Structure formats: structure tokens, C-alpha cells
Amino acid sequence: MRRFFYVQNNKGDDFIFLTERSKSNELKYLEALSIRAQLTETESKTLNRLQKGFEGEKRYDKIFDEAGHDKISIFRDIWIKADKSLTQIDSLIVSDDVVVINEIKNYSGQYTYENNVWHVGNIQISDDPIIQSKRASSKLIKIFRENHTNVTVDSNVIFPNPYFILTTNDEFCNASVIKRDRLKIYMRSLNRLSSGRDSHEVVQLIESYSVPEPLHRTGTEFSRLKTGRYCVHCNAYELDSYRGFTICRNCHGRMSNKLHVLTAVRDFQLLFHNGQITTAVIQKILNGEISYSTIQRNLRTYCTPVDHGRSRTYVMQDKSPIV
DSSP states (O other): OOOEEEEEOTTSSOEEEEEOOOOOHHHHHHHHHHHHSOOOHHHHHHHHHHHHHHHHHHHHHHHHHHHOOTTSEEEEEEEEEETTEEEEEEEEEEOSSEEEEEEEOOOOEEEEEETTEEEETTEEOSOOHHHHHHHHHHHHHHHHHHTTOOOEEEEEEEEOOTTEEEEEOOHHHHHHEEEGGGHHHHHHHHHTSOOSHHHHHHHHHHHHHEEOOOOOOOOOOGGGSOOSOOOTTTOOOOEEEETTEEEETTTOOEEEHHHHHHHHHHHHHHHOTTOOBOHHHHHHHTTTOSOHHHHHHHHHHHEEEEEOSSSOEEEEOTTSTTO
């Protein structure tokens, strides 16, 4: 679930809009799958790519927090739907007069950009982050024009990794790219933009076009999974079982049976998005290591029943401890 916040600025006279960044649905799926199954080579490469990308986004957020952003509104990882198409934006900064798109790339190594083509070493990159940011810009420009909103749209590609090196003589690329060595200066310049009533109206307009991230619809086979309880701290399955809790033999972390049940529910929801959560299926994914009555009690407490028939089904509540 996307969480929105209105944060009062330091002067106490305005409220700034900020969204919380979370892992993508595909990343959550692959991380859950990696704990309970042996990943294929393709799955492993995708997982590594998504994890690296998310690490870059979190690094960007941390640097922005340090630089300060108490005068501007920020959408983090927003999906916008217009003209029946979806556009994902890593970071969208809103002020009174300008909206700035930040496309974040956690690249590292030696890169070149020549004749509108990116290379890392001798390998050509299929995705062009500059083109990606321009496509997002075009989508926002169209939205603002159709809603008679007079605001400028700008875009930059952000490389927060200090080990990213770019060689290019392309003036447009140099103007579009922000590397780690001048990222804080760039962010401080954004925070000097004015943000008042006009920006609030732009925020509300963008919100009206924002949609939840699409579900990751790739599923897996139950027979592929390793069942049982595992350590939520280090993912090891070697646990010593006690009355109501376990102790991990690897990291010595302690986990309650409640935590094991809710972790199993979360895993099942991620791995089988169309699957029905029942007491029996959670007991199966836990390999019978927790009693039926204990599972049922925790499902009734922390999950919402959606079917009151003979086989009651559940969905995880947003307030559940594992969420």
C-alpha cells in the first residue's frame, strides 16, 4: 500500500507532500522466492538488478534527506496512468512553477555516451535513461496541458553511485546528467524552489492520475518451494523449537510463532497472488511445524476474513506486524 504524508515545514506555516518509497512488487516476489526456492539464472539476474536499483533509490533518498527538502513536495516511485498507458517515475519534485523528474540509475563503472548511445566498456546498453526521463516528461506535459495547468516540466538522470564514471562530449547529456559529486548541490537548489498554494494544486492533480503499482503476475509452483519455518533475520532454516518461539542456530535470532505465521502469509501472498489463504494452506507452507489452532488464532487476529464459508479465507491487514 502506498503511504502519503503531509509534513509541516520548519517554519510551521506550510505542509509539504511526501510519499514513502517501497520495494517493487517484482522485487518483493523474487526476494520471497529466493528464500523458499532455488532461483533460475534469469530470476537471479533480475533479482540482483532490482536490488541494486532499489539500493540506488534509497541512497538518493538518504542524500536528499541530508541536503534538505522541507520546502518542496516529492513523489517517490509513483505510477501515473493517462491515455490508458502507465508511466513509472522514480522521483517527482513539485514546486509552484516547475515539476522535476529524477530518473535514478545506480550504475557503477566506466560509461560512455556518444551519438545517443550508452556503453559500459564495450557493451551497448539497451535502455537509454535520458529517453526514459523524456518520455515521462512528455506524459506530464500532456496532463498539465489538458488540465490547463501552467507549470514547466524538467527532467534529470541521477547517478548516486560514487563509482559511476561518465565520458561524453554531448552537451545535452552533460546538462541532463547529475553525478554523485554534485548531487547535494543540485538537491539544495531544488529545495530553494518556492512551494505554496500553486504547488498544492499541482500535487492534487498528479495524485488524481496516480495509480497503485501493477501486480507482479508471475507465479510459481508450490512443489518448487521449501516449506517450514525460517529465520526472518538471516533466512536460515536451522531452528531450535521451543514453546511458542524458535531460536536460530545460525544467528541466534528469536522469533515467535506469530511471526512465523505472518511471514508465511506474506510469502504466500507474494508468491501466489491469486491463491486463497486458508489455515490449511499456511500450515502446509509451514510444513506442519505450527499447530492448526495457533495458525487459525493468528489469522483471525491479524488478517481479514474475506469468505465466511466452510473454508474461511483471509487477506493480510495493513496493520499486521509483518507489513
